[in-house]
Amino acid sequence: MRMTTGGILSEFKIALQRNRLGELLVLKGLISPEDLQDALKTQKNSKKALGQIFLESAAVSRWQLFKILGRQYVLRTCAATLLMFIALAHMGGKKAHAESIEDVPAKLMLASIAPEFERVSAYPALFGTDEKRSANLSAFTKWTGMFKRFDQDLKNTGSQAVMRQWQNQLRTFKGGSIHAMARKVNDFVNESRYIVDSKNWGRSDYWATPVEFIKRGGDCEDFAIAKYTALRALGVPEERLRVAIVQDTYKNIPHAVLVVYTESGAVVLDNQIKSLVDAERAGRYRPIFSINRTAWWLHSAQSGSGTVVASAR
Template sequence: MNKSGLFKYFRDALKRRRVGELLVAKGLITPQDLRNALRTHQETRAPLGQIFVEQAAISKTQLRLILLKQTALHTCMALLLCMASLSGGAKKSRADMIKDVPAQISLVSASSEFKRVASYPAFYGTQEKRSSNLSAFTKWTSMFDRFDQQLKQSASSRIVREWQENLRGIEGQSLKAMADRVNDLVNEKRYIVDSKNWGQSDYWATPVEFLQRGGDCEDFAIMKYAALRSLGVPEERLRVAIVQDTQKNIPHAVLVVYTEAGAYLLDNQIKRLISAEKGSRYRPIYSINRQAWWLHSAPTKTIIASAE
């Protein structure tokens, strides 16, 4: 199996390795037990694993073993990403090879009003390892290729123009204010899982496809990224981040925005902007934009942001 195949294997395995689904598969709980626990989770927001233990469905030891397996999968995927970054060779896909498609739908002439950020807050205090080799991220790079082709089609251009009308009047505000408004607008769109929407488990939709059909968490994050880019926000202020939702024990995607007031997450699960500098719900795995990707590891001391 090649590296892209291994990457897909671990990514798909992570999607399948939800605590409830694992327990059902092992025969430790019934599907009805899982549905009851999910209802309790919606009411109390308690982690599913904690609910199963409190209901005596599983022991603390069984829960610990399942969580260890999840951690091992995340570690394997992180190692694979590092290997791909270090050995791209002739097939290397670098940031300067990815066309700046969002710039084609910009509502402003330039992003010069934004000062260059001298340092960035650590995402949830994690350590970050940066690489400009994007060869492992074919879902991300191919999304830009499709987006570029779609903008040449009259039907897609009409969809984009209609969306731009929704954004007019937002440009020129503070970055935090623009991010807040974009988060509200995009979160009004339809949520639908990829298996139902596209017939596959992990499809990264273009903004045009999202506006037509809705999407799941990474599609919401990509749409917010494209919207803020069209409002003149520079690339280095934005990252799509893949995280582990520790409450639901599933992978999730959000957009990180680095504003003058700090770093914030734009999340389709949460209506308001939340801090990207401190919190316990999400565990960052990696983040990405057109310039690079960042591997996140164990928390360290938070770096204070400053601007020149």
């Protein structure tokens, strides 16, 4: 059976989740589930590293902890290496041109208010990383599938009514700079309900259409997609928008945000943060890949820094 990029990344996410320090110690029989629960409570209050808590309580020895941490490191290193091979293979393989993806958000374009924003052929690399661009989107089935379902949504009478109401709200954001519209869109979309995919859709990873998101809420990538669609409807060119899959180093979890290249530089629209964040100052994010309707970009740290692996959660 063919495994897609989204599927592979999801499998790694599950593997990494199952190999967290506390869970590995329980599986090895070194601590009990109750010990882990107590340690997590202590960690929440003390902000200490989990390993330090186990050592201070003499729950495990330094050697036992070293072995477990070594296993985690090997798993993450293998995952990073495999991701690089997958990405390079996709870039060098048969091209599935992005032009084949219909520009569904353009169907919502508010023609009477869409300004002519300056088009720029190239933009600075995100977060100071090295970028490798590819127009082959064939492996990103969750992304391309979202566009297909969204197109079908717009043919449904009930969904059309939902989107008309949404467009009426967007009309109040008309005019002004891209930065100003991005701020208004961020505030507007962030009022929506946050709910994880497992509760909302009964699956671990689902990229909802804007119609589905408006009706049912969604998780981080659904917020990013809705913001992307809103700004496209307001006339912002495709090349100024990217959905970025990042590692949130504050929470140590994979995350999705929208990056907008405004007149004053790139900004990040995040469902976790009320205000826009200057991409150059967004130190909490380590980008993995970013994508729009025409291409995707693999991000790697400069100066030989490590690569982070995560799924588009």
